[in-house]
Every structure is written in structure tokens, then in C-alpha cells.
Amino acid sequence: MATLTIEVPEGVLSALRQSPSEAERDVRLAAAIDWFRRGLVSQGRAAEIAGLPRADFIAELAVRKIDVFQVDFDELKRELELG
Numbered sequence: 024m025a026t027l028t029i030e031v032p033e034g035v036l037s038a039l040r041q042s043p044s045e046a047e048r049d050v051r052l053a054a055a056i057d058w059f060r061r062g063l064v065s066q067g068r069a070a071e072i073a074g075l076p077r078a079d080f081i082a083e084l085a086v087r088k089i090d091v092f093q094v095d096f097d098e099l100k101r102e103l104e105l106g
Contacts, residue, residue, distance in 0.1 A: 048074065052083060059084075062093055 029050070036046055055073035058064045064072065070080035084091050 055080070056084065056087065056089065059093075060089060066091070 031046070036043060039046065041049070052073045052075070055064070055069040058072070059066060059069035066080065067077055070077040073080055073083070075083070081091055
């Protein structure tokens with residue numbers, strides 16, 4: 024697994040009232056959700072990035088009112104036209 028390091032301004036963690044490990048968890052989840060929403064990664068891969076079981080990742084999507092299923096409506100229309 025690759026490792027990324029990010030720097031945050033002084034005081035950010037205390038303003039968020041988070042430990043570095045809590046902030047890491049939040050950043051991983053935020054990245055996973057964003058990449059999933061943009062269709063860059065699958066649900067399973069996003070869960071892996073977030074460090075969560077897939078069911079827990081789906082629950083996190085639901086809490087945030089994010090569609091669990093990615094639907095390409097143009098592709099769906101083409102499929103329906105094919106019968």
C-alpha cells in the first residue's frame with residue numbers, strides 16, 4: 024500500500040478537536056466518498072480506501088444522503104432501448 028503524507032496548518036487538529044488518527048480516518052473517508060461519487064473507484068475500492076468494511080461504507084453514504092448506486096442515465100436509456 025502506498026503512503027501519502029499531508030500537512031495541515033498549526034491548530035487545525037485542535038480546532039477540529041481531533042487526534043491525528045481521527046483526522047486521518049476522516050480524510051480517508053472523505054477521499055473515498057469523493058472518488059466514489061465521481062465514478063473513479065468502485066464501492067468496494069472506496070470502502071478499502073476508507074478502511075471500512077463495505078457495509079459500513081454504504082452506511083456512511085446513507086448518512087450523508089449519497090446515492091449508493093451509480094447510474095449512468097444515458098447508458099441506462101441505451102440498455103432499455105435494446106430491449
